[in-house]
Amino acid sequence: MASVPTASQALQSQATADYVVRVEDLRVEFRTSIGVTYALNGVSLEIPRGKTLGVVGESGCGKSVTGLAILQLVPPPGVVTSGTIGFRSRESRTPVNLLEYERMGPEMRHIRGKSISMIFQEPMTSLNPVYTVGNQISEAVLLHQTGEHKEAKERAIDILRKVGMPNPERIYSNYPHELSGGMRQRAMIAMALSCTPDLLIADEPTTALDVTTEANILDLMRELQQEIGMSIMFVTHNLGVVAQMCDEVAVMYLGRVVEQASVEEIFYDPKHPYTISLLKSIPRLGTNRKEHLEVIRGSVPDPYSRVTGCPFHPRCPSFMPGICDTTMPNVVYMPDSPQHFVRCHLYNDLANHQAVPSGVSNSIGGNGQ
Amino acid sequence: MGNYILRRLLYMVITLFFVSIIGFFIINIVPGSALDARINQLRQQGGEVSYQEIQSLKARYGLNDPIPVKYWKWVSGVVHGDFGESFTYQAPVSSLIGSRIGFSILLSSFALIFTWLVAIPVGVYSATHRYTIPDYAVTLLQFIGVAVPDFLLALILLVFASKVFHSDIGGLFSQQYQNAPWTWAKIQNLLGHLWIPVIVIAASATAWTTRVMRANLLDVLNQQYVQTARAKGLREVIVVWKHAVRNALHPLIMTLGTLLPSLISGEVIVSIVLNLPTTGPLYVSALINKDMYLAITFLMALSVLLVVGNLLADLLLAWVDPRIRYE
Amino acid sequence: MASNAGVFADEAAAALEPTRDVGRLSQWTLMRRRFFENKLSVTGGIVLILFYLVALFAPFITPYSVNNLDSNSQYAAPTALHIINGHLAICGVKQTLNKSNFTWVYTTDCNNSYPLQFFAPGFSYKLLWVIPMNIHLFEVPKGQRFYLWGADVQGRDVFSRTIMGSRISLSIGLVGVAISVVLGSVLGTASGYFGGAVDNLIQRFIELLMSMPTLPLWAAFAAALPHDMSVTKRYFFITIILSILGWTGLGRQVRGKVMAYRTLDYTMAARLAGASSWRIILTHMLPNAFSHIIVVAALAVPATILGETSLSFLGLGMLPPAVSWGVLLRDAQQVSVVESHLWLMIPAVCVILAVTCFQLLADGFRDAVDPYS
Amino acid sequence: MDNDERHAGADWGEAMSTAEMTIGDGEPLPEDTLLAVRGLKKHFPIRGGLLRRVVGSVKAVDGIDFYIKAGETLGLVGESGCGKTTAGRTAVRLYEPTAGEVLFNDPQMGPVHIEHLTPRQLRQLWTNIQMIFQDPFSSLDPRMTVGRIVAEPFLVHKMLSGRALQDRIAELLTVVGLRPEHASRYPHAFSGGQRQRIGIARALAMNPKLVICDEPVSALDVSVQAQVLNLLEDLQKKFDLTYLFIAHDLSVVEHICDRVAVMYVGYLVEMAPTEELYHHPMMPYTEALLAAIPKPDPRRRSRPIRLPGEVPSPANPPSGCYFHPRCPYAQEICKQERPPLRKVAPEHWAACHFAETLKLQGVPRLSQLPVDVQAAPSAQPSTQAPSAP
Numbered sequence A: 001m002a003s004v005p006t007a008s009q010a011l012q013s014q015a016t017a018d019y020v021v022r023v024e025d026l027r028v029e030f031r032t033s034i035g036v037t038y039a040l041n042g043v044s045l046e047i048p049r050g051k052t053l054g055v056v057g058e059s060g061c062g063k064s065v066t067g068l069a070i071l072q073l074v075p076p077p078g079v080v081t082s083g084t085i086g087f088r089s090r091e092s093r094t095p096v097n098l099l100e101y102e103r104m105g106p107e108m109r110h111i112r113g114k115s116i117s118m119i120f121q122e123p124m125t126s127l128n129p130v131y132t133v134g135n136q137i138s139e140a141v142l143l144h145q146t147g148e149h150k151e152a153k154e155r156a157i158d159i160l161r162k163v164g165m166p167n168p169e170r171i172y173s174n175y176p177h178e179l180s181g182g183m184r185q186r187a188m189i190a191m192a193l194s195c196t197p198d199l200l201i202a203d204e205p206t207t208a209l210d211v212t213t214e215a216n217i218l219d220l221m222r223e224l225q226q227e228i229g230m231s232i233m234f235v236t237h238n239l240g241v242v243a244q245m246c247d248e249v250a251v252m253y254l255g256r257v258v259e260q261a262s263v264e265e266i267f268y269d270p271k272h273p274y275t276i277s278l279l280k281s282i283p284r285l286g287t288n289r290k291e292h293l294e295v296i297r298g299s300v301p302d303p304y305s306r307v308t309g310c311p312f313h314p315r316c317p318s319f320m321p322g323i324c325d326t327t328m329p330n331v332v333y334m335p336d337s338p339q340h341f342v343r344c345h346l347y348n349d350l351a352n353h354q355a356v357p358s359g360v361s362n363s364i365g366g367n368g369q
Numbered sequence B: 001m002g003n004y005i006l007r008r009l010l011y012m013v014i015t016l017f018f019v020s021i022i023g024f025f026i027i028n029i030v031p032g033s034a035l036d037a038r039i040n041q042l043r044q045q046g047g048e049v050s051y052q053e054i055q056s057l058k059a060r061y062g063l064n065d066p067i068p069v070k071y072w073k074w075v076s077g078v079v080h081g082d083f084g085e086s087f088t089y090q091a092p093v094s095s096l097i098g099s100r101i102g103f104s105i106l107l108s109s110f111a112l113i114f115t116w117l118v119a120i121p122v123g124v125y126s127a128t129h130r131y132t133i134p135d136y137a138v139t140l141l142q143f144i145g146v147a148v149p150d151f152l153l154a155l156i157l158l159v160f161a162s163k164v165f166h167s168d169i170g171g172l173f174s175q176q177y178q179n180a181p182w183t184w185a186k187i188q189n190l191l192g193h194l195w196i197p198v199i200v201i202a203a204s205a206t207a208w209t210t211r212v213m214r215a216n217l218l219d220v221l222n223q224q225y226v227q228t229a230r231a232k233g234l235r236e237v238i239v240v241w242k243h244a245v246r247n248a249l250h251p252l253i254m255t256l257g258t259l260l261p262s263l264i265s266g267e268v269i270v271s272i273v274l275n276l277p278t279t280g281p282l283y284v285s286a287l288i289n290k291d292m293y294l295a296i297t298f299l300m301a302l303s304v305l306l307v308v309g310n311l312l313a314d315l316l317l318a319w320v321d322p323r324i325r326y327e
Numbered sequence C: 001m002a003s004n005a006g007v008f009a010d011e012a013a014a015a016l017e018p019t020r021d022v023g024r025l026s027q028w029t030l031m032r033r034r035f036f037e038n039k040l041s042v043t044g045g046i047v048l049i050l051f052y053l054v055a056l057f058a059p060f061i062t063p064y065s066v067n068n069l070d071s072n073s074q075y076a077a078p079t080a081l082h083i084i085n086g087h088l089a090i091c092g093v094k095q096t097l098n099k100s101n102f103t104w105v106y107t108t109d110c111n112n113s114y115p116l117q118f119f120a121p122g123f124s125y126k127l128l129w130v131i132p133m134n135i136h137l138f139e140v141p142k143g144q145r146f147y148l149w150g151a152d153v154q155g156r157d158v159f160s161r162t163i164m165g166s167r168i169s170l171s172i173g174l175v176g177v178a179i180s181v182v183l184g185s186v187l188g189t190a191s192g193y194f195g196g197a198v199d200n201l202i203q204r205f206i207e208l209l210m211s212m213p214t215l216p217l218w219a220a221f222a223a224a225l226p227h228d229m230s231v232t233k234r235y236f237f238i239t240i241i242l243s244i245l246g247w248t249g250l251g252r253q254v255r256g257k258v259m260a261y262r263t264l265d266y267t268m269a270a271r272l273a274g275a276s277s278w279r280i281i282l283t284h285m286l287p288n289a290f291s292h293i294i295v296v297a298a299l300a301v302p303a304t305i306l307g308e309t310s311l312s313f314l315g316l317g318m319l320p321p322a323v324s325w326g327v328l329l330r331d332a333q334q335v336s337v338v339e340s341h342l343w344l345m346i347p348a349v350c351v352i353l354a355v356t357c358f359q360l361l362a363d364g365f366r367d368a369v370d371p372y373s
Numbered sequence D: 001m002d003n004d005e006r007h008a009g010a011d012w013g014e015a016m017s018t019a020e021m022t023i024g025d026g027e028p029l030p031e032d033t034l035l036a037v038r039g040l041k042k043h044f045p046i047r048g049g050l051l052r053r054v055v056g057s058v059k060a061v062d063g064i065d066f067y068i069k070a071g072e073t074l075g076l077v078g079e080s081g082c083g084k085t086t087a088g089r090t091a092v093r094l095y096e097p098t099a100g101e102v103l104f105n106d107p108q109m110g111p112v113h114i115e116h117l118t119p120r121q122l123r124q125l126w127t128n129i130q131m132i133f134q135d136p137f138s139s140l141d142p143r144m145t146v147g148r149i150v151a152e153p154f155l156v157h158k159m160l161s162g163r164a165l166q167d168r169i170a171e172l173l174t175v176v177g178l179r180p181e182h183a184s185r186y187p188h189a190f191s192g193g194q195r196q197r198i199g200i201a202r203a204l205a206m207n208p209k210l211v212i213c214d215e216p217v218s219a220l221d222v223s224v225q226a227q228v229l230n231l232l233e234d235l236q237k238k239f240d241l242t243y244l245f246i247a248h249d250l251s252v253v254e255h256i257c258d259r260v261a262v263m264y265v266g267y268l269v270e271m272a273p274t275e276e277l278y279h280h281p282m283m284p285y286t287e288a289l290l291a292a293i294p295k296p297d298p299r300r301r302s303r304p305i306r307l308p309g310e311v312p313s314p315a316n317p318p319s320g321c322y323f324h325p326r327c328p329y330a331q332e333i334c335k336q337e338r339p340p341l342r343k344v345a346p347e348h349w350a351a352c353h354f355a356e357t358l359k360l361q362g363v364p365r366l367s368q369l370p371v372d373v374q375a376a377p378s379a380q381p382s383t384q385a386p387s388a389p
Helices: A006-014 A063-070 A106-111 A133-144 A149-162 A168-172 A181-193 A211-228 A239-245 A263-268 A273-281 A345-354 A358-364 B002-029 B034-046 B051-060 B067-079 B093-128 B133-147 B150-165 B184-221 B224-231 B236-254 B256-274 B279-289 B292-320 C009-015 C027-037 C039-056 C158-194 C196-210 C214-223 C231-244 C247-263 C265-272 C277-314 C325-330 C335-340 C342-369 D084-091 D119-128 D146-156 D162-175 D180-184 D192-204 D222-239 D250-256 D274-279 D284-292 D332-336
Strands: A019-031 A036-048 A052-056 A078-087 A116-119 A199-203 A231-236 A248-253 A256-262 A331-334 A337-343 C082-084 C087-098 C103-115 C117-127 C131-139 D033-048 D053-069 D073-077 D099-106 D110-113 D129-132 D210-214 D242-247 D259-264 D267-273 D342-345 D348-350
Touching: A019 A063, A019 A231, A036 A052, A036 A063, A036 A078, A036 A231, A036 A248, A052 A063, A052 A239, A063 A078, A063 A116, A063 A199, A063 A231, A116 A181, A116 B224, A133 A149, A133 A168, A133 A181, A149 A168, A149 A181, A181 A211, A199 A211, A211 A239, A211 D284, A231 A239, A239 A263, A248 A263, A248 A273, A256 A263, A256 A273, A273 D222, A331 A345, B002 B067, B002 B292, B002 C196, B002 C214, B093 B133, B093 B184, B093 B236, B093 B256, B093 B279, B093 B292, B133 B184, B133 C342, B150 B184, B150 B256, B150 C277, B150 C335, B150 C342, B184 B236, B184 B256, B224 B236, B236 B256, B236 B292, B256 B279, B256 B292, B256 C196, B256 C214, B256 C277, B279 B292, B279 C214, B292 C214, C027 C039, C027 C342, C039 C158, C039 C342, C082 C103, C158 C196, C158 C231, C158 C247, C158 C277, C158 C325, C158 C342, C196 C247, C214 C231, C214 C277, C231 C277, C247 C265, C247 C277, C265 C277, C265 D129, C265 D146, C277 C325, C277 C342, C325 C342, C335 C342, D033 D084, D033 D242, D053 D073, D053 D084, D053 D099, D053 D242, D053 D267, D073 D084, D073 D250, D084 D210, D084 D242, D099 D119, D119 D129, D129 D192, D146 D162, D146 D180, D146 D192, D162 D180, D162 D192, D192 D222, D222 D250, D242 D250, D250 D274, D259 D274, D259 D284, D267 D274, D267 D284
Parallel strands: A036 A256, A052 A231, A052 A248, A116 A199, A199 A231, D073 D242, D073 D259, D129 D210, D210 D242
Antiparallel strands: A019 A036, A019 A078, A248 A256, A256 A337, A331 A337, C082 C087, C087 C103, C117 C131, D033 D053, D033 D099, D099 D110, D259 D267, D267 D348, D342 D348
């Protein structure tokens, strides 16, 4: 069993007391024939126990890859090149580094589905079309909870009822294609929660759904979270969903977390220029002002190019020549809110006042190039 | 489902009707018939064959009628189980075919089973071990397998067997069983001979199917539900065989439509080379000798085999894939 | 309106970012690049080019004309080549009578060697069917026999016959597939674009053709051809027979593509731009489907080559005096004959090599066209 | 370019006036109507049985009425499968309508009935009606250069060529925020947002009056979405365009539309000016839709009424008001009778038996945005000005 590296020990005082997963300096590359793309460039984040962490960002920022990497399911040609993923289960509480387990080895498989489970964006494609919903749910139950087929079926029907299926016995023997999108996502949630995991990684679970269905699914997730007492890592690009669902928010840009704070601070006291621009660029319900939205210039650079300095500098409204384009900013903690950190040169002074040990910020982000 | 099968059966009848028209027409457009050969034979045997005799022979076989009339006569016979008479063998076509079509079905079905038994595991292995040396080896074998025509493979095997083992691997039975009644020993003897034509017929189909299977599985392995299965904590073996392979089978079943004709064609030509008592040799000699009723009946029999095979394939697909519900 | 240019200057700046160089490259260029990265397919392509060059210049390469009989050389084994005095040469043959069973025994006598003569005159022919010539790539002195790949039952040179046979075997694939492509594209496009009754009719027709066992039906067609047809006529009909049944797969593919393109937004945009159905088919659908057509066609060539070989092998395709690989292989039908005269199988090696190369080529095409499949 | 020349030779039949058509329950059209649709239906057949006869139909659009005034933006919203895209395409006869009337006030020819036009006339008409598509990938032919894509209408109508055409393409690309030299590139070199700009340039090529925007920003990232929305607004002002804006994102629709029409299972259930619709909805479905939108504000977390069940299939809709099985206010009559779309207030149409009596909740007016509380980072006090590391 590995422990989280010593460099992070100092961080412990700053961080929340209890976490389920703490990711540090996670790097993932995709090595293709055209070249290497860097999906994650040192992601550090912490998922508090029993709470919901929202991970937001535009497409290509690496938010989904982060979720997959925690389960060691990054599809080839993706490779985790460095970092640690500390996981503390409800029972043992001693952190283990998941990356020390073999990808398909028994320890990792024991964690998947039992302690950490995952649901995906497309309810249409994430259930196997040739097996009944019940078969797929009891498969997980049989694997982690009981060897009894009859008991597994009962539990599966139970959990189907719990996720609000109108007729769980019938749904049990239905095939996925016989259900609507919302129903399928409920079935996926049932499957993911069948073993009462410590953490649910939800990768854009409502993006493909209609608003009214989305609202229902979000309600359901909140209810079940209360009941099971699990944490949720909620990956999404929808800031509305984040505001409604999450306790903590990590904002990602080009494979890094650029700001993490409580949801209140992210929406009412954002620090990073990217977070601010993102919030300003969405049309707000209830304003009906026909004036220009604020825009972020340009678009996310293509994944094969590497930007020097702060990766956001070419699009940043607060760009400081000579600084932002040369040096990768370090993580800075806000003095008045110890869990709020941001990775931006604008707050360098704060970092000096705070005198955060340099080892800490390096261990979180390292100096990019 | 019932509706679907009914409709398919209807289509089948229509298809076979058209096949019979086309086949009948093709086989009949050539001037001359097996009768001329017989007349020559008669002449050689015992001098003159009178004009009247020729005419009566022609009338007996209905050779003076225009093609549509001939066709009509033949079809009305077929409905009553009379497929006409062979000129060359001077025997009812049905008795000539009856004994041989069974072997054709046997060979083609065995070839199909062999194809899938080999292609599926090899394809799965190849796909899950992509870009490894065994995968490249399999790929190379596939190319060669498709490139070697059936009859050549049969020929090569024959030459090889005769050079190395000094044995004749042609035919379906050893000498002593050739005309023996059916016994357990005869069946064993048959199975002992069967594997060579089966492998020969199935070789290129197997190569091709392996490729299809590999490509399908690679597709399926990229699907989200495979990732879901992994996220459940299932072992990779179960992820691949329970969740992925089952889905990769559908396109394979769909390719039966192209696989069956090639197996049946393969059976025809391999039988000629290996001298098997199936439809192949008789069909080709009937074509060459213009033994028209024999030829057309064989053609129809092969078509029926194919059409029924296709229907079974579609039903199999519906059985394997719950999403397919034929209306 | 020209004065309006640049009104949205800051917007313009916002949208500008370096687009990569590949942006200037058309789909064709990209495909070509991807294709040339696949060494195996390029090798296949090069070998095929050699094959076709040999077929084009066949009479120049062959030392004997195809029907040059020699009763003294029945089943003569391949003549060995030696390097003597720095020249490629063959050894002379001494003929002696075996007194015990009174058969002729041939022994090679390398003291008596004859160098190959390159670009030497031989039998007359027309280069590329036009230019009258009698120069050949190599010849041996008069009176000597040189069978690079042995001789057949009538003492004809297998090498010359195989080379000449490649003309029919290789061209029938291309010509047959060309006919299939035309039929398949036209009917497939019509079926996919117009849908409805047209589609229904064509699809039923394709299903009908697909419900027939290919080889037996080919055989029936071929058997209907009179035996006394000229070689050219027979070639023409056999090609048509092979392509009549070959277009169905292509037709389905094209139809599928066209139906997919029909639902794409750019087709709708073209309609809104006022484009007629013909224009949409010609400028949007066929160019996009073309690469797929090429792939399917490349895959169909080997099938057609094998089809001709099989038919001729059965005695239903090309018939002597025409030479094709299938016709040559007919000589190899008897196991007893092949066993002792293995060189009769050389045309088979050519068939396998050509078909393999076509497959490599087609595979490369497919990967280049659709890198994600 | 000469607009009259475009129509030379086209026989448009009798001219008519907008006054001939009414919508809803006999309401006359506003004077400046550009497009009006009445009773528009589009059914797709379902085949079945032994002989594959038509046994039913998917009523994707089943009799809708709406109008668009010149220069405004009408939003058409609804959940997936409600028929909004089909409605947009059928209205301009990209799909052949099953029934209904469509009136278009052509700037050259005056009001014409689209459903009566011959294919040739239709092609002329379409020079005034263009479309922007949702998917920035499938909307551009991958084998054509950007210049060729934008030039297509000119080539089809043989209107411009050579230098003039090149200039026009350069001009169009500049207008949408691209560079003239992009004309020689292929679509695959562009990002989603840029592709959407190319699509917009193509739509603008012939100086259309009406542009149908079919989910133009839903495939884009938030930051790029804002760029494209701004561009659409600028172009509308500049070229006096009228938009039919089809979308499912109600925040975007509120931002860009003057009036909004809501669809549910092939029907139009409510149509009103944006402010009115968002603040005073008169159809329970609209209320639920607005309530379901996740608000990007953690202080406004509410658990309002949630709709039970799911959107019914247009192949097999419920009786009466299609919304009644999910409606919290449903009465007996709602199961029996389908309420017609009727005028319930000035410019406000609703299809609900109880539109006037229900007091439905809309979206509260926002006076303050969460993020506005925060000063822009560049305006940080100088003491916190960054120092070089």
